[in-house]
Structures are given as structure tokens and as C-alpha cells.
Amino acid sequence: MQVLQVQLEVGPDPAEVGRARRWARSRLAGSGIGEDDTLAETLVLLISELVTNAVVHTGCPAVLRMLFAAEGGVRVEVADTSDRPPRPRHAEGDDTNGRGLELVDGLADRWGWQPEGVGKSIWCEVDPAPVTPPQSRGPLPAPVRGEGRGPGPGASMTPGRVPC
Numbered sequence: 001m002q003v004l005q006v007q008l009e010v011g012p013d014p015a016e017v018g019r020a021r022r023w024a025r026s027r028l029a030g031s032g033i034g035e036d037d038t039l040a041e042t043l044v045l046l047i048s049e050l051v052t053n054a055v056v057h058t059g060c061p062a063v064l065r066m067l068f069a070a071e072g073g074v075r076v077e078v079a080d081t082s083d084r085p086p087r088p089r090h091a092e093g094d095d096t097n098g099r100g101l102e103l104v105d106g107l108a109d110r111w112g113w114q115p116e117g118v119g120k121s122i123w124c125e126v127d128p129a130p131v132t133p134p135q136s137r138g139p140l141p142a143p144v145r146g147e148g149r150g151p152g153p154g155a156s157m158t159p160g161r162v163p164c
Helices: 015-028 038-058 100-107
Strands: 005-010 062-069 074-080 112-114 117-128
Touching: 005 015, 005 038, 015 038, 015 062, 038 062, 038 074, 038 100, 038 117, 100 112, 100 117
Parallel strands: none
Antiparallel strands: 005 062, 062 074, 074 117, 112 117
């Protein structure tokens, strides 16, 4: 499997989330994934959630990486300097946060986290959309979830800052 990796350093400012989205869109377009493509929209939303979690909950810089597989799948990783694992949170009704990793769980084909250096990396993978042969018009099969699953629905980063 051939992989192309690109990365962006993200500062500890919530305004950096918008910059990360713009950067991701340009890299996706450069890889042949069009801005109108559902895959691009999904990836930008996933990146927005993961970068927001890293920046808001640690208050430290992070590194956003996108890995493009020759087969068309994309892996997104956001590494930060907090060694605290994602912790389940459940948003209630009008809560304005606490849904980030639940959204990641619903949109990504696989996701998880692992220690990285003094901190951790949270990752997700999105497979290319299956090509339906013209003679087959039935429903597409549900994606198979891989082993590297994260903490599950309702999970989000625990609020609180850590030293950078």
C-alpha cells in the first residue's frame, strides 16, 4: 500500500480550527478529492472535530496529519501533548459541546487513539465509497468497523487544560 502523508502544525488557539479546515480542503483537492465530494465534506468535519478537541481541551499546540492511501482511503491523525485518554461524555439537550467523538464514531469507518511521544494521537479512517456496478442497484452494505475502535458513542475529551 502506497501512502502520502501531509501535516500541519496547529497553534493552541480555537481560531486555528478554521485554518486547519481550509488547509485540509486544499490538500484534499490536491489529492483528487473534489470539494463537492461527500468524502471531502466528511473528512473536513472529522478534522474540525478532532482539531477542536485537541486545541480546546489541552490549550496546547497539536499536529494534524492526513495520510492518503493509493486505494483511496484517508486516515486523519491529530497528535497533542496531553497523555489523558478520551473520556466518555454525554451531551444533554441544549448542551453546546460533548458531541465531538460521538460524531467521529458515526462518520468514520474506524477510529481510536494511541500514546504518541509525551502525549497521544487520536485517529480516524474513512474508506473510499464503494463503486456499485450498473447491474446492481440494491442497498450498499454497512461499513465494517475495524478493531481500533475508540471509547464509543458519547465519548469526548474531558475538559481541562494540561501543561504544554
